[in-house]
Amino acid sequence: MALPTDNSIGRKRIVVLGSTGSIGVNCLDVAAHLTDRIEVVGICAHSRWEQLFEQAREFRPRYVVLTDADAVRRADRSQLPAGTELLIGEEGVARLVAHTDIEVVVAAIVGAAGLFGAWQALEAGKTVALANKETLVMAGALVMPLAEKRGARILPVDSEHSAVFQAIDGDTAGVARIVLTGSGGPFRGRKRSDLSHVTVAEALKHPTWKMGPKITVDSATLMNKALEVIEARWLFGLTPQQIDVIIHPQSLVHSFVEFVDGSVLAQLSPPDMRLPIQYALTWPERCLSPARKLKWQELGTLQFESPDHETFPALQLGYEVARRGGTCGAVLNAANEAAVSRFLAGELGFLEITQVCAEVLAAHSFSADPTLAELLAVDAQTRQEVARWKRLTPQHLSPKPALT
Numbered sequence: 001m002a003l004p005t006d007n008s009i010g011r012k013r014i015v016v017l018g019s020t021g022s023i024g025v026n027c028l029d030v031a032a033h034l035t036d037r038i039e040v041v042g043i044c045a046h047s048r049w050e051q052l053f054e055q056a057r058e059f060r061p062r063y064v065v066l067t068d069a070d071a072v073r074r075a076d077r078s079q080l081p082a083g084t085e086l087l088i089g090e091e092g093v094a095r096l097v098a099h100t101d102i103e104v105v106v107a108a109i110v111g112a113a114g115l116f117g118a119w120q121a122l123e124a125g126k127t128v129a130l131a132n133k134e135t136l137v138m139a140g141a142l143v144m145p146l147a148e149k150r151g152a153r154i155l156p157v158d159s160e161h162s163a164v165f166q167a168i169d170g171d172t173a174g175v176a177r178i179v180l181t182g183s184g185g186p187f188r189g190r191k192r193s194d195l196s197h198v199t200v201a202e203a204l205k206h207p208t209w210k211m212g213p214k215i216t217v218d219s220a221t222l223m224n225k226a227l228e229v230i231e232a233r234w235l236f237g238l239t240p241q242q243i244d245v246i247i248h249p250q251s252l253v254h255s256f257v258e259f260v261d262g263s264v265l266a267q268l269s270p271p272d273m274r275l276p277i278q279y280a281l282t283w284p285e286r287c288l289s290p291a292r293k294l295k296w297q298e299l300g301t302l303q304f305e306s307p308d309h310e311t312f313p314a315l316q317l318g319y320e321v322a323r324r325g326g327t328c329g330a331v332l333n334a335a336n337e338a339a340v341s342r343f344l345a346g347e348l349g350f351l352e353i354t355q356v357c358a359e360v361l362a363a364h365s366f367s368a369d370p371t372l373a374e375l376l377a378v379d380a381q382t383r384q385e386v387a388r389w390k391r392l393t394p395q396h397l398s399p400k401p402a403l404t
Contacts, residue, residue, distance in 0.1 A: 011039050012281060013101050014129075015063075017093065017117040018108035019043035020051045022212045023131040023157065023273060027106050028055060030278045033290040038281060042096045044117070046109070049075040056084050063099075065092040093117045098124040104281060106157070107132045110214055111337050112330075112379050115139060119372075122152040129280035131157035133231040134337075137321075138330045139375055140234030154235065155280040160228055161235055162276035163254035163267035172236050179256040180228050181248040182307075183208050183271075185220040188249060192311045198350035200343065208251040208271045217340045221353050222307060226318025227336075230329055233322040240322040245315060247305045252294070269294055314354045317361065326368040327378050328361065334379040335360045338386035356389045 014031070018024045024043075031038045044065035045052040053075070056064050064080065065087045066072050072088050080086060087096055097105045097120045105121035106129045107114055114132030121128050122143065130136070136143055147154050156162050160180045168175060186205045187195060203220045204213060211219070218224035225245050232243050246256075251271040258264045269275050275291040307315055314336075321328040335357040342348040348356070360382055367374060 011037055012103050013039045013041045014104040014106060014281065015042040015044070015096055015099075015102050015121075016040065016106045016108060017044045017097070018046075018106075018110065018114065018132075019055055020045040020048040021108055021110055022210070022215075023108035023277065024106070026273045027108065027277050027281075028059065029290060030274050030281060031059070034278070034282070034287065037287065041099070041102055044093060044096065044109075046113070047071040050079075053079045057081050060084065063087055063092075063096050065089075065096055067093065090116055094120045097121040097126060102126060104129055106277075106281075107135065108157070110134075110212060112138060112333060119143070119146070122147050122150055122154075125150040125152045127153040127155060129155050129157050129277070130235075131277075133158060133227050134333050136231045136234045137227050137333045138379065139372060140230070140329065141325060141369075142372055142375075144234055144237075155283055156235060157273075157276050157280050158228065158231070159254045159271070159273065159276045161232060161255070162279055164232065164236065164257055166267050166279065167255070167257040167265040168236070172238065174259045174261070175236075175238070175242070176258045176260045177242040177244060178232060178236065178238065179244045179246050179258070180225060180232065181246055181251075181253055181255055181304075182222065182225045183219065183249050183251045184247040184305075184307075185222065187220055187311075188247060190311065191308075192351070195311070195350055200346070203343075203350060207249065209273075213344060214337070214340055217343060217353070218336070221314045221350070222312040223314040223318075223336050223354065223357070225307070226314045226316075226321075227333070229315075229318040230322045230332075240319050243319075243322070245307055247303075247307055249303055250300075252299070253302065312354075314357070317354070317358060321361070324366070326366055327364065327370050327375065328366065330370075330375045330378045331361050331364045331382050332357055334382035335386050338383045339389075342386070356386055360385050360389070 016024050016027050031040050040059040040061050042061050042063040047068040049071045063085050104127045107118040108131040112134050115135050118135045156165050164178050204216050206216050229243050252268050253266050256264055256266045270292040272291040278289050321332050339353045339356045343353050
C-alpha cells in the first residue's frame with residue numbers, strides 16, 4: 001500500500017461519524033487535547049441525541065447529524081449551541097462528509113451501518129480514518145479502488161492495523177508477512193466444552209480493552225481477529241498467506257511486520273485507543289498524546305501463543321473469507337452482527353454465534369464480483385437468515401469445517 005506524502009502541519013478539520021460510541025468518545029478526547037491541531041467541524045450519532053448534543057455544547061461544531069428518525073422527533077433542539085446546524089439521516093451524513101471544509105472523516109460507526117458514511121467520504125476524496133473494519137470486510141474489493149480513483153486516503157485506526165501501518169512506513173514492497181496480535185479475550189485457555197453456558201456478562205469482561213458490547217463479544221469469540229485478517233488483506237494488499245494471528249495477553253505489542261530480509265518490526269504501547277486514533281488524525285506528524293505511556297521498568301514477561309482453532313473456529317472463517325472474497329465478507333459480517341445481537345438478547349448461546357455464521361456462510365449463493373447494491377442486498381438477506389436460525393442443543397455445537 002503506497003501512500004502519498006504530506007508534510008504539512010496545520011489545524012485539521014475533522015468529522016466524527018459515530019461520536020457517541022467508544023471510538024468516537026476517544027476521538028473527541030484526543031481532539032480536546034489537541035485544540036491547536038484539530039477542529040471538530042461535525043459529529044454524528046444514530047439515536048443518542050442527548051449525548052450528541054452534549055458533545056456539541058463542548059466542541060461547538062458547525063454540524064451535528066442524527067440518523068434515527070425517532071431520535072430526531074424526540075430531540076430537544078433548543079439544547080444545541082447557537083451556530084450548530086442539525087442535519088438528518090443519510091442525506092445529512094452525505095452532505096456533511098462531502099463538505100469542502102472537511103479534511104478528515106473518522107469512520108467510527110459500528111457494523112455495516114458504517115459503510116455508507118465511509119463510502120460517501122471516499123467518493124468526496126477525503127482522508128478517512130477508518131475505525132469501522134466492516135467497511136473493508138464487506139466491500140474491500142470496491143472500497144480500495146474507489147479510494148484510488150478519487151484520490152482519497154484510508155488511514156487505519158484499529159490498533160493492530162495502525163501498528164502495521166506505522167511499521168511499514170507507507171510501503172509494503174519489502175513485507176514478507178504481518179502478524180496481528182490479539183489478547184485472546186476473556187476465555188483464553190478455555191476449551192470448547194467450557195464455553196457451553198457462557199453468560200453475556202462473562203463475555204463482556206474483556207481483560208485489557210474497554211470497548212462497546214459488540215466488539216467485546218467479537219474479541220471473546222476471536223471473530224474480531226477474523227475480521228481483522230480480512231481488513232488487512234484489503235488495506236495492505238496482502239494475500240491471506242501473508243497474514244498471521246498470534247495471541248498476546250498483555251496487549252502491549254499490537255502487531256509485527258516481518259520483512260523479506262528477516263527483520264521484524266513491532267509497535268508497542270499500552271492498550272489505549274487514543275494513540276492509534278491520534279496517529280490517524282495527525283499523520284504523518286507525531287505530537288504529545290493523552291494516551292498512557294509505556295513504562296519499560298514495569299514490563300514483565302511478554303507471552304505469545306498460537307490461537308486455539310478448535311475452541312475458536314471463527315478465526316478460520318476469516319481466512320476462508322479473505323481467500324474467497326466476493327460476497328463472503330458481506331455474509332460473514334452480517335451473520336456475525338445478527339448473531340451477536342441475538343446472543344446479547346439471550347436468544348443464542350455463545351458457541352452458537354460462530355456456528356450460525358459458518359452455516360449461513362456455507363449455504364449462501366456465492367458471487368465472485370458483486371456490485372455495492374448486491375452486497376447490501378446480501379447483507380439484508382443474511383440478517384433475515386440469522387433471525388430465522390433455530391437454536392441448537394449443546395451436543396450439536398461442533399466446529400464447522402472450513403469452506404471449500
